[in-house]
Amino acid sequence: MIDMLHTDSTADRRDLVNLRELIRGSTLYPGDEGFEEACSGWLLTVVHRPAAVVVAADVGDVAAAVRFAAEAGLPVAVQSTGHGPSVPADGAVFIATGELRELSVDPRAGTARLGAGLRWGEVLSAAAEHGLAPLCGSSGQVGVMGYLTGGGLPVTGRTYGFAADYVRSLDIVTADGLLRTVSATQEPDLFWAARGGKSNFGVVVAAEIELLPLRAVYGGQLSYPVADRGHAAHVLGSYLAWAKEQPEEMSSSVTLMRLPDAPQLPEEFRGRSFVQVRVVYTGDEEQGARLVEPLRALGPEKDTCGAMPYTQITEIYQDPKNPVMVHLRSALLRELDDEAVEELVSLIDPSRLGGPFPGIELRHLGGALNRAPGRPHAVGTQGAAFHLWLRLPAPAEQAGAARTAADQVLERLRRWDTGAMLPGFLFDHDSAPERVMRAYTEANYQRLAALKATYDPNQLFRINHNIPPLADGERTRS
Missing domain, CATH: 3.30.465.10 (Uridine Diphospho-n-acetylenolpyruvylglucosamine Reductase; domain 3)
Structure with missing residues (x-):
């Protein structure tokens, strides 16, 4: 299904050189200056080796590159920032869309x-x-x-x-x-x-x-350093009880992390474990402060909650801005009980020595996320209570260990795993068809596979979390 045309023959090289004549933007080949930068992205754990990179100047370039790839029998890969790569784009026509800035x-x-x-x-x-x-x-x-x-x-x-x-x-x-x-x-x-x-x-x-007429929100982060598992369990359990009582105007998440005593980290974080709660309330400031008060009563070391312009909303999470080498996994979880709390806090036990050093984010779902949208689409929480996002440092020499550690974390949480995922949180580990299927309901996956057969029967777009086209009479799930 995903065999690619090799690009080492004279005819193939000639065809690829002809691609440059069709493109207004830049066309780069292996060895060209800027080639590696053009096909790199934010997540560095997937390395692409395409046959050519088209840095599209306009929509016409995209269409020309797609037509060329189809005629040459080459797959198409597409990337803007590279936050969610799946499989290496080896041998593909790689379309970089970063210049399409309307x-x-x-x-x-x-x-x-x-x-x-x-x-x-x-x-x-x-x-x-x-x-x-x-x-x-x-x-x-x-x-x-x-x-x-x-x-x-x-x-x-x-x-x-x-x-x-x-x-x-x-x-x-x-x-x-x-x-x-x-x-x-x-x-x-x-x-x-x-x-x-x-x-x-x-x-x-x-x-x-x-767009929404939303100028400001009440939000921020409350950070609790934990000295032992009992304290961590108290903070996490209190957050979970608090979250159940919140109105839909309150969105929140909790992150559990244990950090190494490493010189590259700020001194305030070295060798410490934390439970961090992040909140965003779309109502008025006074009510937001009242709702957050039970979290403040837990004694955070850091509390940035307050009224803020909506433009600052992404600063709450302090996500890394530069490219990273991390192993990312995700899952959709049921409601979490006391046993789940114990499993989670054991993963950041500050008394442990050595790695792994996971970052585990649980984002509270429900509310409007569980309602049918006005314009139907293929995305849904499938009734989950929390979205789990797991991050583990994964430099090249530790990639295998990071994957093993992630497997172990998810295995320990398997009792609360719904078996479903969100399509926007599929990463390189999730490229196998059986994992892609988990991001959709059975009916939605069948419909997507049928539409794939209509719009891309030859699998031109397969350098992704691929949904193979549905054959006549085929049933992809039992």
């Missing part, structure tokens, strides 16, 4: 038009000039299109739902090289599939999204 806000309609090369920090700033806000995640560095096509889990998700709910239309270059504008009324099946199906159905080059 950005306009229509304050009367409350919408924005976004090019595929934008990052959420740029959209936040542009929308704020009109008192409006996009539904972004925890990092302003994340590319808009990978986030939207993966569904988009906003930091205000319990109030507003998934970011995919607010997409009005997408411009997508499909495997036939055609540019299509899809919406709820124009090719609605493809519109449904592209919001959640990620890059399986084409290269999304632009989107129109709804």
Whole structure:
């Protein structure tokens, strides 16, 4: 299914050189200056070795590159920021969309038009000039299109739902090289599939999204250093009890971490374990402060909660801005009981010596995230109470150990694992078809596979978390 055309023959090299003549932007080949930088990304644990990189100057370049790849029998890979890579793009035509930077806000309609090369920090700033806000995640560095096509889990998700709910239309270059504008009324099946199906159905080059009249929120971080497992269990258990009582206007998460005594870390973090709670409340400041008071009563060492402009919402999580070598995993969990608390806090026990040093984030779901969207798409929590995001440092010499440690963490939490995942949190470990299937309900996966057979039967777009096309009469799940 995923055999690639080798590029070491004279004919193949000649064809690839011809690609440059079709492109207004840059076309780079292995050995060219800037080649490795063009196909690198934020997550450095996946290394791409494509046959050629097309740094697209416009939509025409994207369409030309897709047509070329289809005629040459080469797969297509696409990347803006590289926050969620799947498999190496070896031998592919790699389309870098970072130069597609269209950005306009229509304050009367409350919408924005976004090019595929934008990052959420740029959209936040542009929308704020009109008192409006996009539904972004925890990092302003994340590319808009990978986030939207993966569904988009906003930091205000319990109030507003998934970011995919607010997409009005997408411009997508499909495997036939055609540019299509899809919406709820124009090719609605493809519109449904592209919001959640990620890059399986084409290269999304632009989107129109709804913005919210949201100027400010009440939010911040409360950080609790833990001296022992008992203290950690008290803080985590108190947070879980608190979260159950919160209105939909309150979105929150809790992160458990144990840090090495390493010189590259700030002194305040070295060799310490923490429970960190992050909150975002979309109501008024006074009520937000009242709701957070039980968390303050737990005695945080650091408390940054307060009223803030919406433009600062991504600063709450302090996600890394520079490329990283980490192993990332995710899961959707049921409600967590006392036994789950004990398992979780044992993973950050400050009395332990040596690694691993996990960062475990649990984001509270429910609210609008569990309701059917006005514009249906392929994303859903499948009834989960929490989203787990696991991060483990994974320099090249420790990659195997990081993977093993992640397996062990998830195995210890298996009793609370629903077996489902979110498509926007699939990473390189999740490229196998049986893991991709976990990101969708059975009915949605069947529909996606059927639409893949319609729009990409030859698997041009397979350098991704691939959804193979459904054959006639085939049933991909028992």
